[in-house]
Amino acid sequence: MSITRRGILAVPALAALPAMAEAAAPVRIGCIEPLTGNAGSAGQSIKQGITLVLDIINTPHPDLAPLPLAATSGLPRLGGAKVEVIWADNQGSPAVGQSDALRLITQDHVVALCGAYQSSITLTASAVAERYGIPFVAGESVAANLTQRGYKWFFRTTPYGPDFGKLYLDFLAYVAATGLAVGKIAIVHENTDYGTSVAGSITEAAKARGRTIAQTISYNANGTDVSPQVLALKNGKPDVVIFVSYTSDSILYMKTFHTLGYRPPIVIGDDSGFSDPAFPKAVGNLAQGALNRSAFVPGKPDSITYKINALFKQETGRDLDDTTARAMQGFFVLCDAINRAGATAPDAIRAALAATDLPASRLMTGYKGVKFDSSGQNTLAYSLVIQLQGAAYVPVWPLAEATAKLALPFKGWT
Amino acid sequence: MRASLRRVLIAIAILLAIAPVLTQDAFYQRIAALVVLAAISASAWNVIGGYAGQVSFGHSVYFGIGGYAALLAFTKLGLPPIAGAPLGILASFVLSAIVGLPSFRLRGHYFSMATIAIAALAGLLVTNWGYAGGAIGLMGPATPRSPADLLFRSPLPYYAIFLVVLAILLVLTWWMERSRMGFYLRAIGSGERAAASLGVPIRRYKLYALFISGAFTALAGSLYAVMIGFIDPDSGFGILVSVNMVVMAALGGAGTLFGPLVGAIILVPLEETTNALLGGGGTGAAYVAYGVIIMLIARFSPGGLAQFLPRIAARKSPRAA
Numbered sequence: 001m002s003i004t005r006r007g008i009l010a011v012p013a014l015a016a017l018p019a020m021a022e023a024a025a026p027v028r029i030g031c032i033e034p035l036t037g038n039a040g041s042a043g044q045s046i047k048q049g050i051t052l053v054l055d056i057i058n059t060p061h062p063d064l065a066p067l068p069l070a071a072t073s074g075l076p077r078l079g080g081a082k083v084e085v086i087w088a089d090n091q092g093s094p095a096v097g098q099s100d101a102l103r104l105i106t107q108d109h110v111v112a113l114c115g116a117y118q119s120s121i122t123l124t125a126s127a128v129a130e131r132y133g134i135p136f137v138a139g140e141s142v143a144a145n146l147t148q149r150g151y152k153w154f155f156r157t158t159p160y161g162p163d164f165g166k167l168y169l170d171f172l173a174y175v176a177a178t179g180l181a182v183g184k185i186a187i188v189h190e191n192t193d194y195g196t197s198v199a200g201s202i203t204e205a206a207k208a209r210g211r212t213i214a215q216t217i218s219y220n221a222n223g224t225d226v227s228p229q230v231l232a233l234k235n236g237k238p239d240v241v242i243f244v245s246y247t248s249d250s251i252l253y254m255k256t257f258h259t260l261g262y263r264p265p266i267v268i269g270d271d272s273g274f275s276d277p278a279f280p281k282a283v284g285n286l287a288q289g290a291l292n293r294s295a296f297v298p299g300k301p302d303s304i305t306y307k308i309n310a311l312f313k314q315e316t317g318r319d320l321d322d323t324t325a326r327a328m329q330g331f332f333v334l335c336d337a338i339n340r341a342g343a344t345a346p347d348a349i350r351a352a353l354a355a356t357d358l359p360a361s362r363l364m365t366g367y368k369g370v371k372f373d374s375s376g377q378n379t380l381a382y383s384l385v386i387q388l389q390g391a392a393y394v395p396v397w398p399l400a401e402a403t404a405k406l407a408l409p410f411k412g413w414t
Numbered sequence: 415m416r417a418s419l420r421r422v423l424i425a426i427a428i429l430l431a432i433a434p435v436l437t438q439d440a441f442y443q444r445i446a447a448l449v450v451l452a453a454i455s456a457s458a459w460n461v462i463g464g465y466a467g468q469v470s471f472g473h474s475v476y477f478g479i480g481g482y483a484a485l486l487a488f489t490k491l492g493l494p495p496i497a498g499a500p501l502g503i504l505a506s507f508v509l510s511a512i513v514g515l516p517s518f519r520l521r522g523h524y525f526s527m528a529t530i531a532i533a534a535l536a537g538l539l540v541t542n543w544g545y546a547g548g549a550i551g552l553m554g555p556a557t558p559r560s561p562a563d564l565l566f567r568s569p570l571p572y573y574a575i576f577l578v579v580l581a582i583l584l585v586l587t588w589w590m591e592r593s594r595m596g597f598y599l600r601a602i603g604s605g606e607r608a609a610a611s612l613g614v615p616i617r618r619y620k621l622y623a624l625f626i627s628g629a630f631t632a633l634a635g636s637l638y639a640v641m642i643g644f645i646d647p648d649s650g651f652g653i654l655v656s657v658n659m660v661v662m663a664a665l666g667g668a669g670t671l672f673g674p675l676v677g678a679i680i681l682v683p684l685e686e687t688t689n690a691l692l693g694g695g696g697t698g699a700a701y702v703a704y705g706v707i708i709m710l711i712a713r714f715s716p717g718g719l720a721q722f723l724p725r726i727a728a729r730k731s732p733r734a735a
Binding site: 149193 | 551557567643644689
């Protein structure tokens with residue numbers, strides 16, 4: 001029954017597009033994301049984001065024209081072939097992610113893989129892709145070691161740990177030039193994978209510039225009291241506090257700052273918890289002036305980013321977040337490469353990926369472009385510094401991208 | 415009756431040996447390898463948890479030690495990961511002695527609780543142990559430097575290696591089942607005080623059982639790390655690692671030779687294929703199936719399938735008895 005109905009619908013569609021009458025076979029891409037488990041909400045959001053990208057690629061969106069493949073339908077250089085995603089749930093387990101990769105490659109015959117959110121799972125899943133010679137594009141995993149393995153088939157579009165360290169230090173150098181003290185930096189990080197690795201990257205970046213981190217505080221994100229940590233900060237009197245935290249703990253820190261009446265001069269939150277929509281909702285009135293990083297800002301109403309954000313909001317009812325945007329960007333880059341390859345042979349796609357050279361104007365994220373070095377890392381990946389002013393974050397640095405003026409020191413509450 | 419049951423089990427064993435060769439599909443070959451790997455750790459758990467009735471929910475501690483030993487040997491000494499397996503086994507003996515002596519004073523639920531606490535503690539220690547990668551974990555060789563690194567594109571070599579280890583473990587268990595030790599352990603399992611009153615050296619034999627059980631679980635951990643190429647506190651010491659061993663053994667039949675293998679043959683493909691079939695759609699369906707199975711076993715066949723199947727067979731041919 002359903003087949004007949006679909007058949008009837010297909011006839012006028014084919015008639016309307018005679019050029020695509022003999023539509024090419026769809027191009028299959030495998031996406032491995034945490035659709036269940038601890039990171040399930042992030043994975044589901046990425047799924048919604050990539051589904052939106054699929055729609056942008058597979059149906060004409062002339063208003064988003066600067067983005068690769070937006071104006072046309074499907075992949076023009078593959079006879080208008082549609083892109084199809086096969087989803088796999090990594091369940092937050094490195095072993096499951098590896099099974100996923102193998103299944104997608106050997107059973108679903110995907111031409112490329114993307115994912116896998118958690119760096120540990122990207123690590124194991126991409127090892128399978130490497131052995132089978134299938135391109136793997138990581139749009140969201142930031143652990144430094146992923147691109148240090150000498151892999152031939154691995155590409156990463158997102159900025160990673162060292163980039164963030166560099167961003168914060170560049171930004172602080174700018175702040176120092178305006179006359180504020182930034183000499184004493186404290187890092188407060190949650191003690192699992194994410195917090196430890198990013199804190200390490202920031203410390204490394206500081207070392208590379210001959211600076212030291214005055215105070216490093218590691219804590220358990222599931223704790224219910226952070227006053228010891230806040231008191232330690234209060235005693236240490238740092239000029240800058242950088243948080244690498246998840247949601248509930250970042251909220252707890254802002255509340256504890258208020259309770260103990262402590263305002264560090266500069267507060268930077270590294271994405272994650274500070275970027276969760278729950279954060280401004282819960283403590284927006286206590287965290288005024290908190291800084292954050294993001295590779296995505298909606299921008300002005302006529303910009304591509306604004307339109308994409310509107311489309312996403314229409315589907316999901318919320319604004320596009322940094323992680324989802326980075327995953328979508330990775331997917332765009334992969335599809336653009338497949339189109340340029342004009343074929344689905346892994347070698348052709350790999351060569352096209354390696355030759356990728358997208359300018360900033362054709363991206364939906366704030367990267368300066370996409371161009372891979374020999375390790376597969378995007379050398380032009382970049383993030384913006386954003387600041388919580390009122391109910392939302394606004395970009396404040398670099399100045400070229402800023403829509404609001406940087407307001408320091410950290411105000412917190414009134 | 416018992417002879418026919420044995421024939422069925424032998425048939426399963428043979429099927430298991432040839433299954434991956436019959437299918438040319440790498441994904442199913444991988445499932446077969448994962449079945450055997452899970453069967454190794456569940457069968458190892460079975461020695462202490464099944465035969466001796468000391469239900470440990472902390473066996474992940476051995477699994478984690480084995481996994482970390484393998485990848486520490488690689489990252490710190492530059493050896494092939496499998497070279498760390500003997501170190502892991504050695505460490506498991508030491509741990510068994512340290513942990514076994516005090517915790518064997520506890521009985522029933524209290525013993526189980528102590529084992530959970532030990533595994534949780536070990537997980538925390540490793541999370542904060544920077545030398546072993548801390549929360550980030552350890553990575554295996556990215557590309558094979560020599561065949562000894564055991565990095566294969568096809569899952570078949572892993573399957574073969576795992577099968578050899580499983581066969582050794584099962585033969586050892588089979589031998590133990592028939593030896594004095596097997597009788598002692600079963601006596602301990604069905605009533606410690608009664609066994610003691612009959613002169614069974616309880617603590618010594620529990621400790622022997624823990625040595626065997628821990629060593630093979632550690633070996634399973636090393637093999638896991640070799641195949642997956644990554645270990646972190648969660649995949650090594652997580653509570654789910656322990657629970658999987660217990661559930662597989664319980665489903666197939668704890669305290670029986672092939673029980674854990676049967677459990678693995680049912681549960682591993684169930685988990686892998688539901689994930690494959692439902693993909694992003696039916697998130698968590700495998701866990702629902704898991705839960706239902708556990709409830710059904712607990713209600714209708716607390717002794718596992720090993721107890722359930724003969725019962726059905728007996729009902730079908732009531733006059734045969």
